[in-house]
Structure formats: C-alpha cells, structure tokens
Amino acid sequence: MNPLTNIMNDRAEARKQGDSNADTCFLALADKDGQASVRTLVLREITDRHVVLFLNRTSPKWQLFQQGANYELLLWYTSMQRQYRIQGTMQPLDREIVKQTWQRRPQGSKYLDYLYQEMAPQSSEIESREQLANEIQRLKQSYKVDDMQAPADVGGIELIANRVEMLDLNREDRIHDRRVFSLQDGLWTVKYLVP
Template sequence: MGEGNIQGIRKDYGVEELSKTSVLDSPIDQFELWFKDAMKSEGSEVNACVLSTLAEDNCPEGRVVLLKFFAEDGFTFYTNYESKKAQQLAKHPFASMTFYWRTRERQIRLKGRVEKVSAEVSDAYYFERPEGSQLGAWASPQSQEIPDRAFLKKRVENVKQRFETEELKRPDFWGGYILIPTEVEFWQGRPSRLHDRIVYSLVDGQWVTKRLAP
C-alpha cells in the first residue's frame, strides 16, 4: 500500500460570507436559519452531528448522532443510557456537537452541559419511532461486546415475542439528553482559508458575539 499522502486534496471556499452585523441576536435563531437552509441543499440526515464526550482517560471521543429537537433551552438527542457515551456523560456531563454542511460550506460547533430530558419527553419520542426502532432499543446492549449479528437478531426475536403478550413501553435504559449550550460558533468557508468565524458566548445570561481569526 502507498503512504496515503493526501496533502494535495484542497478546495477553495466562497459560497457565502458571515459577519457580526449579519448574524441574528440569538444563536438558536441563527442555527435555525442555517438549519433550514441546509435542509434545502444537503439532502438526507441534515440533522447528523458529531457528539464529543470525555472518556475516562481524558481523551475526547466523538461519534455521529442525530439531533431530534432544538429550542432556546437546548439541543436534544436520544440514546441508550447504558452506552459508552452515557457512562461518560454521567461522570462528566459536558459535551460538544459539531455540524458540517458541505454544500453551504458551513460548520456549527456548540458546547455546554448535558442533562437527561424528562421521562415524558422520552416516552413521547419513543412512540414516534418506527416499530423496528422501538424494539431495537430493547434488544441492543449498546456498546457491549457481542459474539455476532445472529446474537442480536435472536434478541430482537425474543423482544418481539415478549411484546406480543405485553404492552410495549419505553425501556428505562433508553431516552433523551439535552445539551444546554454556553457557546456556539458559526463557521463560513471563505477564499484562501480566511474563513469567517462568529462565536456566541453566554455571559451573565446574555449572548455576546465576537469574531475570531480563522
């Protein structure tokens, strides 16, 4: 195999620009503006983002999750409460989310404290999911070692049989988290790597913006 030299891969940006005077007062409103724009240009899973948490060895770990709701109070995603990310959040309840929308040459990074959403909120979303996903939440021992895929399929069949005679409910070990942002950065690709970066920081309950060098 070769050395994997990819230094020659590059792209010059220049679709849009971003300034302190062009952004909205609230980072949530600005996020919504860019999110709606991305929905028109990016296609499927525009809500995909990299969620980064802190592992026991103090090394950050990232994985792609799907954002399911956002509002002024924060950004919500769902997972198994016994998964590795959940264990990490239990010990260090802070995380970051990174969104990247290639066609619009935009990135959003946000960070803040993470809390579990209420059981009522988790219940409501759980029963909006397709049946296969509902059963899968019961069947998958997320992040645990399993012998093979047949093991997983067998667990799904067992869950199906169980809920033929029982009323389906949300597993106690599955539900939502909300990331409550204290900082949100909007990045717009610009020519010659002189990118536009506007960051919102929460200061005494108010959002303050500043421009960062690329």
C-alpha cells in the same frame, strides 16, 4: 445575535436543500483520562436555548455524561458551507417527553431498546450477528410492537449551549468568517477568530 437562532435558520435551509447532515450531529466526549470519542446522532430538536438528543442509558456515552464529561457537538451543513461547534451544560430530558417520543420510533429501534434492556447494554460485545438476530427474533415473538412501552433506560438529553463557534466558508471574498459566541448572564456576546 443568539447563534442558536442562526443554526435553526441554517438547518431549515439545509433541509430544504436536501443536505444529508441537516438531521444529524456529531457528539464528542472526553473521559476522565482525556480519551476522546465521537459519534453521529440524530439531532432531534434545536431551540434558541438547547439541542435535544436521544440515547440509551446503557450506552458508553451516557456513562460518560454521568461522569461529568465535557462535550462538544459539531454540526456541518455542507449545503451552507457552515460549521458550528457547541459547548455547554447538559440535563436529562423530561421522562414524559421521552416516553411519548419513543412511541414514534421505527419498529427496529424499539426492539433494539428492548434488547439493551433484556440482553446486553448498547455497545457491549456479543458472540456473533447470529446471536443478535436470534435475540431480536425472540423479542418479536414475545412482544407485539403496538403494546411496547419505552423501557426504563431509554433517555434523552438537552445540551444547553453557552459557547458556539461558527466557521463560514461561503464568503465571496474567500476569507472565511469565524466567530465565537459566549453566553454570560443571559446575553450572547461575539468575538472574531482567525479562521
């Protein structure tokens, strides 16, 4: 009955089938004026309770979370023909986990995180790509990758699901299966929706 268990199983199957969406997700946020924004993110972990994402706290999406923006996380497993839409609450990820996981990031991502800290926030405007390349070059000369530590603004979040909607297109009778799962007092309940 826990829809997150279904997602974990579908994701494992999607990975086996080489589904290019198996490791990503799409995070939509609305600001206080109702302006929507959506972006692709790597889905770091999913458990029977939450989804873990990594982001930089200089970014607009983090600012939106700070303002209490509502979110919806969308998963689409092409190989399974199944879509999930997840809503709920969020909380920052434990700092120690962020620091340890950061060490496994690719070199380029590490230098970018240093750049957000030392030059300009993520998603801010820059003069040119050349300026960006020069700054990365400067960082590479200043810091050996093996000595680098997670900067203060590297962050992670746990999205704690309390509503999950599933749409399954993969039905023999061709009638799509759409269900909404809601968590109340620790119990998931299901209702059926018109697809």
